[in-house]
Amino acid sequence: MGATGLSGKSVIVTGAASGIGRATALRFAEEGARVVVADLNAEGAKGVVGAIESAGGTAVAVTGDLSERAVVDAVVAAAVDTFGGIDVLVNNAGVMDSMSAAADVTDAEWERVLRINLTAPFLLARAVLPHMIAAGGGAIVNTASEAALRGSAAGTAYTASKHGVIGLTRSLAVMYRDQGIRTNAIAPGGTATDITAGLHIDQEAHGPAVVGRYFVNMGRICDPEEQAAAIVYLASDAASGVNGVVLPVDNAWAAV
Numbered sequence: 158m159g160a161t162g163l164s165g166k167s168v169i170v171t172g173a174a175s176g177i178g179r180a181t182a183l184r185f186a187e188e189g190a191r192v193v194v195a196d197l198n199a200e201g202a203k204g205v206v207g208a209i210e211s212a213g214g215t216a217v218a219v220t221g222d223l224s225e226r227a228v229v230d231a232v233v234a235a236a237v238d239t240f241g242g243i244d245v246l247v248n249n250a251g252v253m254d255s256m257s258a259a260a261d262v263t264d265a266e267w268e269r270v271l272r273i274n275l276t277a278p279f280l281l282a283r284a285v286l287p288h289m290i291a292a293g294g295g296a297i298v299n300t301a302s303e304a305a306l307r308g309s310a311a312g313t314a315y316t317a318s319k320h321g322v323i324g325l326t327r328s329l330a331v332m333y334r335d336q337g338i339r340t341n342a343i344a345p346g347g348t349a350t351d352i353t354a355g356l357h358i359d360q361e362a363h364g365p366a367v368v369g370r371y372f373v374n375m376g377r378i379c380d381p382e383e384q385a386a387a388i389v390y391l392a393s394d395a396a397s398g399v400n401g402v403v404l405p406v407d408n409a410w411a412a413v
Contacts, residue, residue: 162394164189167240169232171223171281172250174201176350177300180385181247186214188389191240194218195232196250215240223250223277233284243288245392248278248322249300254315267314274318279325282340286333294337296392299326300384301342301403303375306411323403330401339400341391346407347378376408 168185172178174196182192186209194209194216196202202218209216219235221228236243251274254266278299289295304311305319322342329340387406390396405411 160395161188161389163245163389163392166190166244167193167236167242168245168247168392169193169195169236169243169281169285170247170249171195171232171277172300173205174198177345177348177381177384177388178247178249179205180381181249181388182216183208184382184385184389185245185392186212186216188393190245192216193232193236193240195223196220197222223281224272226280229277229280229284232281233288237288242292243285244292244295246281246285246295246297247300247388247392248281248297249388250277251300254312256312257314259313262313270314271318271321274315275321275325278322282325282329286338289338290333290336295339297329297338297340298388298391299340299342300388301326301344303344303346303405303407303410305342305344305403306405326403327401334400339396341396341399341402341404343384343387343391344403344405344407344411345379345384346405346410347375348384349378349380375410379406379408
């Protein structure tokens with residue numbers, strides 16, 4: 158607990174009801190951090206809070222669509238009012254696209270994917286920055302994707318959104334390093350989560366036909382806990398000199 162410097166810290170984790178976010182919230186709590194569990198899934202978020210509290214940790218749930226300013230304000234207020242500030246923000250919430258190529262992307266799909274995957278992290282970062290600056294520092298960790306490193310790991314909307322996450326990460330790192338705020342990202346490869354649940358993907362469409370040819374290089378599927386370990390490392394004192402980095406956690410997929 159002591160080596161990471163996270164004990165007693167106030168941490169926001171979005172998309173924390175399942176998958177990488179759930180594993181991350183639990184890992185922070187194990188390190189002694191106090192966690193705001195933010196997710197659209199109210200029951201899932203409450204379940205994570207319950208698991209943390211059962212293990213002797215401290216957490217609070219906030220539910221809602223993180224692309225809405227009012228929900229962002231509620232998440233930030235929960236951290237400030239309940240835990241006294243914000244030391245770490247983990248922008249993990251995200252949605253997948255339907256693997257559509259550009260000519261097949263609907264306005265609705267484009268706007269939804271960009272709103273949740275890119276606009277929401279921006280809104281949250283903008284909202285927490287004044288608190289981190291006033292406190293003399295903080296850490297932001299964004300969940301990008303293997304799709305942020307190449308054009309062949311998802312459809313057009315998701316790929317564009319995750320490339321945008323890298324741009325946001327690097328801009329924040331440079332703009333706020335003198336205020337003691339570090340911003341990094343992980344780029345998960347294939348990971349056992351439910352992000353694709355409920356998606357309809359037309360296997361005959363141009364996008365899936367092209368993208369499918371490149372998944373032979375993906376390698377093994379990672380566990381959410383492996384992604385969580387990387388996130389917690391980047392937020393911890395062990396990574397005090399790490400800023401503006403995009404860390405692939407993909408079993409060498411990015412190296413192929």
